[in-house]
Amino acid sequence: MKLRLAIFAAALCTLTSLPALAQSPVTDRPIRVVIVGLVHGHVKGFLNALPKNPAAQLVGIVEPNTALAHQYATQYHLPAALFSTDLERTLTTQHPDAVLVYTTIQDHRRVIEAAARHNISSMVEKPLTTTMEDALAIRRAAREHHVHVLVNYETTWYTSNAEAIREAQADHLGTIRRVVVHDGHEGPKEIGVGPEWLPWLTDPVQNGAGALFDFGCYGADLMTVLMHGKAPLSVTAVTQTDKPQIYPHVDDEATIIIRYPGAQAVLMPSWNWPFARKDMEVYGATGYLITVGPNGLRSRYHGEKEESQKNAPPLASEQSNSLAYLAAVLHGKINPQGDLSSLDTNMIVMQILDAARTSAQTGRTVELKPLPQ
Structure with missing residues (x-):
């Protein structure tokens, strides 16, 4: 009787641990990211690093300047289907986990607020924005929609x-x-x-x-x-x-x-x-x-x-580069x-x-x- 109870307890323990095991690949999956803007040259570093970085999957690029978009598509061998000029449509159809913002600094607020309305987090290139008015608006959007807003500095890594x-x-x-x-x-x-x-x-x-x-x-x-x-x-x-x-x-x-x-x-x-x-x-x-x-x-x-x-x-590893860090934050591994x-x-x-x-x-x-x- 004791043996049967022990076997049952072991089996129950194994069964109750299965959901956690099944969830681990989901927790560690690459985050889906959309690049917004190609006018900030630091985007080149991201595009160079992306093929070797398992933390993120690029699912869209939003750039209204079609000539600039074509230039990047050619240089980095990116499919035309990846590109769009419409931010709202891209956020709605691609359902990214985060947007990576490579616009002018003045445009950060506009993009962050748009992403936040879709419950999407943002990582922008330094600095956060250009004015305190915009900074306070960004903080309101982050709080209201419960999203992360992170700022990428080269020196952080x-x-x-x-x-x-x-x-x-x-x-x-x-x-x-x-x-x-x-x-x-x-x-x-x-x-x-x-x-x-x-x-x-x-x-x-x-x-x-x-x-x-x-x-x-x-x-x-x-x-x-x-x-x-x-x-x-x-x-x-x-x-x-x-x-x-x-x-x-x-x-x-x-x-x-x-x-x-x-x-x-x-x-x-x-x-x-x-x-x-x-x-x-x-x-x-x-x-x-x-x-x-x-x-x-x-x-x-x-x-x-x-x-x-x-x-x-x-x-x-989770704090060694911007994409790994962003993924760890979105997966709840880093506060x-x-x-x-x-x-x-x-x-x-x-x-x-x-x-x-x-x-x-x-x-x-x-x-x-x-x-x-």
Whole structure:
């Protein structure tokens, strides 16, 4: 009798575990994504990475410029049936899990709101948008329709930045006192940005600003996470245009000072660097870390007489690239709150960028007020 009960219990245990096993392939299935816009050149990185990335399946591309769409179809050997000029129709017929937004920055709000009405999440290229009005509208749409809105930064997937954040948050550097972030390159025209991209990237309405927004967002994002999502007390910024013959309408040089209780950050976004760079210096009361490219670190801790160098450990697979991360969030494996890509973090980033733009225009320090909830 005891033996029969034991066998029955084992069989019951096996049967009750079968639904979970059956569901696991569904949980791990590739997410269905639609690209919206081809005017942001970062889309090329996605299209190059997609064939080797099992996390996502491309089910549609929306681009109203049919000549540009044809150019991409030819270059990446994409079937014509994948392309559309109608966003609403594509969302209705393809039922994607998420849209990947490669429009102008000004257009982010329009696309996010349209996707949210269909209960579809969005991942946009940095920064979140161009104004605080649009940022608040995006947050309302995300809350009302219970969708994710994520922001993709190249530097989020740098192991060096991840390790610097880990060490800072583990208190290996002591209390953070100062952070200095250098971001930028020689200039968009100088590096050969395409004709579909350069006009809006150098337009203060469609891009929000010049180098100030284009590269200031990276440091604001990193600093917000280092400060555990707290908004700063004030923002002071100075901008100038050193190459007015190339960039007559926007800044190409900026310095942003962000003040917190007991800490400061200095961001140096520029289209005037002699070469491309994205690096960060984090100084604490008992040590410092300096990132060197995507993977390297220089450090010195309390009691050490010399600086040392090392490579950062690899990221977990689900946090190693934007598509894997997006899939993990949509599958419920990662809660993005407080991450570099999260909406809550990027609302603070937008506060900083908006205040920096106002400070540069007025010549005054801008005191930040809490965001309306």
